[in-house]
Amino acid sequence: MTRRSAAAPASHQASPGRVLPAAFYARPTLEVAADLPGKLLVHRSPAGETSGIIVEVEAYIGEDDPACHAAPGPTRRNRPLYGPPGRAYVYLNYGIHALLNAVTEEEGSPAAILIRALEPIGGVPLMRRRRRRAGKGVRALAPDAPDLDLCRGPGNLTRAMGISLDDNEADLTGRRLCIVDGPAPSGEVIWSPRIGIRVGTERLWRCYVAGSRAVSGGR
DNA sequence: CGTTCGATGCACT
DNA sequence: GTGCATCGAACGT
Numbered sequence: 001m002t003r004r005s006a007a008a009p010a011s012h013q014a015s016p017g018r019v020l021p022a023a024f025y026a027r028p029t030l031e032v033a034a035d036l037p038g039k040l041l042v043h044r045s046p047a048g049e050t051s052g053i054i055v056e057v058e059a060y061i062g063e064d065d066p067a068c069h070a071a072p073g074p075t076r077r078n079r080p081l082y083g084p085p086g087r088a089y090v091y092l093n094y095g096i097h098a099l100l101n102a103v104t105e106e107e108g109s110p111a112a113i114l115i116r117a118l119e120p121i122g123g124v125p126l127m128r129r130r131r132r133r134a135g136k137g138v139r140a141l142a143p144d145a146p147d148l149d150l151c152r153g154p155g156n157l158t159r160a161m162g163i164s165l166d167d168n169e170a171d172l173t174g175r176r177l178c179i180v181d182g183p184a185p186s187g188e189v190i191w192s193p194r195i196g197i198r199v200g201t202e203r204l205w206r207c208y209v210a211g212s213r214a215v216s217g218g219r
Numbered sequence: 220c221g222t223t224c225g226a227t228g229c230a231c232t
Numbered sequence: 233g234t235g236c237a238t239c240g241a242a243c244g245t
Contacts, residue, residue: 058237060237067237068237069237091237093236093237093238094235094236094237094238094239095236096238096239097237097238097239099237099238101237114237116237137239138238138239138240139239139240139241153238153239154237154238155238155239156238156239194237195237196237196238197236197237198236198237200237216238
């Protein structure tokens with residue numbers, strides 16, 4: 001076996017612009033979650049391209065995690081969680097919001113990371129147009145809302161980026177939807193209990209960039 | 220500040 | 233029929 005270099009970059013090391021390979025996701029979920037803040041989520045659609053720096057994620061790990069959709073065992077809905085790492089798991093929640101997850105671990109090990117907030121980078125006008133449209137129980141974003149509110153919260157960011165149930169099981173290393181290396185996180189990355197759930201709140205599996213105004217939850 | 224509540228679609232029991 | 237990994241408006245304090 002030959003090696004290009006003794007310092008060949010591992011899948012989780014930064015190299016700006018590089019699309020994160022499937023190997024990035026084929027690791028323990030908490031390690032992947034810790035590495036996601038600072039990465040760039042990119043979505044391309046006929047309407048245009050949008051992107052943003054990930055600043056908040058949550059891990060959902062295994063059938064023993066009561067808050068994970070895999071808790072009841074395999075079902076039709078959670079099938080992507082049992083699939084290969086590096087794909088999207090998108091589902092509809094409260095009948096209104098499409099929520100985006102990145103599947104981790106390995107095939108047969110149901111685990112994923114919920115992407116909860118981004119700092120908008122590219123396609124901000126397109127994001128604002130999408131969020132200014134009301135519909136399906138979703139109110140239009142106020143015209144004077146700051147850019148940092150556009151992708152603040154898991155339902156808001158999918159709406160701003162045009163991510164829908166059509167993206168369920170999408171390849172996260174593909175052209176339509178991918179995560180690429182970005183700058184180092186702008187602040188300290190810290191862990192807290194997951195929010196918005198009623199069970200499993202004792203696990204500190206929410207990971208976010210301290211001080212970012214784009215992080216969801218209280219201010 | 221805080222809490223409450225309605226909108227809405229789908230998977231699951 | 234029930235229950236959400238949400239959001240934001242409309243209150244009350």
